[in-house]
Amino acid sequence: MSAQASVVVLGAGMHPWGKWGRPFLEYGLAAARAALRDADLSWPDVQYVVGADTIRNGYPGFVAGAAYAQALGWSGARVASCYAACASGAQAVDIARTRILAGLCDVALVVGADSTPKGFFRPVGGDRPDDPDWQRFRLLGATNPAYFALYARRRMSLHGTTPADFAAVKVKNALAGSLNPMARYREPVTAERVLSSPMVADPLRLMDICATSDGAAAVVLASESYARRRGVTRPVRLAAVSTVTPTFPHTTLDLPNFATDSSAAVPPPELPFRASIAHAAYEEAGLGPRDLSLAEVYDLSTALELDWMEDIGLCPPGEAEKLLRAGETALGGRVPVNPSGGLASFGEAIPAQAIAQLCELTTQLRGRAGPRQVPRARTGLAVNQGLFGHGSAVITTV
Amino acid sequence: MTFAIEGWFAIDGDDVRLLGTRCTTCGTVCFPPRRGFCPNPACEGTELVEHRLPRRGRVWSYTNACYPPPAPYVAAEPYEPVTLAAVALDEVGIVVLGQVSGLTVDELAVGMELELTSGPLADGPLVWMWGRPS
Numbered sequence: 165m166s167a168q169a170s171v172v173v174l175g176a177g178m179h180p181w182g183k184w185g186r187p188f189l190e191y192g193l194a195a196a197r198a199a200l201r202d203a204d205l206s207w208p209d210v211q212y213v214v215g216a217d218t219i220r221n222g223y224p225g226f227v228a229g230a231a232y233a234q235a236l237g238w239s240g241a242r243v244a245s246c247y248a249a250c251a252s253g254a255q256a257v258d259i260a261r262t263r264i265l266a267g268l269c270d271v272a273l274v275v276g277a278d279s280t281p282k283g284f285f286r287p288v289g290g291d292r293p294d295d296p297d298w299q300r301f302r303l304l305g306a307t308n309p310a311y312f313a314l315y316a317r318r319r320m321s322l323h324g325t326t327p328a329d330f331a332a333v334k335v336k337n338a339l340a341g342s343l344n345p346m347a348r349y350r351e352p353v354t355a356e357r358v359l360s361s362p363m364v365a366d367p368l369r370l371m372d373i374c375a376t377s378d379g380a381a382a383v384v385l386a387s388e389s390y391a392r393r394r395g396v397t398r399p400v401r402l403a404a405v406s407t408v409t410p411t412f413p414h415t416t417l418d419l420p421n422f423a424t425d426s427s428a429a430v431p432p433p434e435l436p437f438r439a440s441i442a443h444a445a446y447e448e449a450g451l452g453p454r455d456l457s458l459a460e461v462y463d464l465s466t467a468l469e470l471d472w473m474e475d476i477g478l479c480p481p482g483e484a485e486k487l488l489r490a491g492e493t494a495l496g497g498r499v500p501v502n503p504s505g506g507l508a509s510f511g512e513a514i515p516a517q518a519i520a521q522l523c524e525l526t527t528q529l530r531g532r533a534g535p536r537q538v539p540r541a542r543t544g545l546a547v548n549q550g551l552f553g554h555g556s557a558v559i560t561t562v
Numbered sequence: 563m564t565f566a567i568e569g570w571f572a573i574d575g576d577d578v579r580l581l582g583t584r585c586t587t588c589g590t591v592c593f594p595p596r597r598g599f600c601p602n603p604a605c606e607g608t609e610l611v612e613h614r615l616p617r618r619g620r621v622w623s624y625t626n627a628c629y630p631p632p633a634p635y636v637a638a639e640p641y642e643p644v645t646l647a648a649v650a651l652d653e654v655g656i657v658v659l660g661q662v663s664g665l666t667v668d669e670l671a672v673g674m675e676l677e678l679t680s681g682p683l684a685d686g687p688l689v690w691m692w693g694r695p696s
């Protein structure tokens with residue numbers, strides 16, 4: 165992509181993650197204002213605002229884009245909202261990026277925020293016997309951690325991963341999170357503590373599974389020419405945003421499904437879904453795993469971080485533990501994974517999470533990450549996957 | 563007998579079967595049963611006929627719910643951890659999730675053979691379950 169045609173992150177802002185119990189708009193507004201301040205712009209300068217929808221397990225809960233626009237003060241900006249489960253934030257970024265690339269606007273604000281209830285995510289209330297997200301709870305009691313646990317057990321069986329490996333992921337991410345003022349959990353933990361936390365969904369314990377959090381993140385995106393006019397000389401560029409769907413047959417048992425697609429008539433695709441999300445981003449950016457300075461991956465569970473490391477090509481299947489044990493994915497390692505602290509330190513605020521990942525990439529690539537700074541960070545990748553076949557990958561470069 | 567969901571499984575004496583569908587054009591099998599269009603993007607098929615899935619398969623993975631799942635699940639009192647298994651049915655190339663009857667996670671292993679059976683939810687209606695082969 166030529167310099168003229170690229171889209172840059174002009175500003176990034178967050179509201180700290182926690183369990184604050186306040187309306188999501190309040191967090192979103194704080195993040196939006198922080199991103200605007202960071203971009204040295206004021207709200208009326210924004211030509212386009214995109215909201216990542218706040219949801220309850222799969223359903224658009226609120227008209228997010230317009231809600232943020234009203235909260236910031238009606239300015240006549242163009243507006244859009246989108247829902248894509250855990251990828252909502254990345255799709256919102258992609259919508260804004262595309263409009264900038266099309267030349268329809270120069271500067272856009274993307275906001276995601278959530279307020280979460282206590283405990284397991286559950287389906288929207290009321291009887292909906294034709295909704296798979298309702299059915300999986302009703303018929304099986306299959307919560308989100310149940311699916312994470314299925315992947316974890318499968319990994320243990322295929323690759324000999326141990327609960328101690330899972331705990332080592334948590335220890336690593338908690339240490340990084342302790343250095344991040346936006347993280348909800350800011351206390352280093354020991355492996356012993358992880359391994360003695362209560363079992364939730366065998367083999368995953370409480371401290372292997374990400375919490376549900378309140379939080380918000382926002383970015384200001386702009387055309388590179390707009391950024392240059394504003395005097396920005398070394399902008400963080402969006403080199404790729406991938407939001408691909410799975411390819412039939414999708415042979416991994418995915419939330420909230422009861423079964424996989426059948427591979428009886430059509431063989432499975434070369435790349436499984438998660439790997440295909442990252443692959444599409446690498447193709448678009450003209451980059452590969454070896455180019456990465458750091459990666460933010462969606463560690464819904466400790467075990468899933470190991471799967472993701474392989475899906476994004478940091479190592480062949482079955483070798484993630486080796487990298488982890490060698491410290492290569494820790495701060496100070498060859499390619500830090502989740503230098504932000506990851507979901508392990510944040511907990512998930514669904515529509516904000518992919519934007520928060522982009523905020524971390526931006527902060528790292530600007531060299532402003534303080535004690536968790538990855539030295540000479542030039543290329544970052546952020547990936548996630550959520551319900552209903554949604555997932556995304558974002559690559560940024562300087 | 564009250565089924566927790568109609569049309570997803572059938573019970574004939576001891577024989578319990580999941581009721582999938584098969585596309586008469588390309589042979590793609592689906593579970594849960596599907597109406598309308600074949601999910602294979604390269605297939606124009608619209609005739610999806612009932613297809614009884616094989617009764618036995620091998621454990622792809624398994625877990626349990628140490629805490630009572632939230633509503634609409636109705637948890638037994640006192641609560642006993644629900645065991646879940648995802649079972650690969652190789653003949654139709656599908657992995658199907660179900661509760662496990664009569665086995666805990668300590669008795670399960672990836673690759674182990676299980677057989678379809680049925681059992682009641684805490685409030686009575688029957689659901690398909692994976693169990694030890696008879």
Ligand SMILES: [Zn+2]
Pocket residue numbers: 585586587588589590600601602605606607
């Ligand atoms: Zn077909």
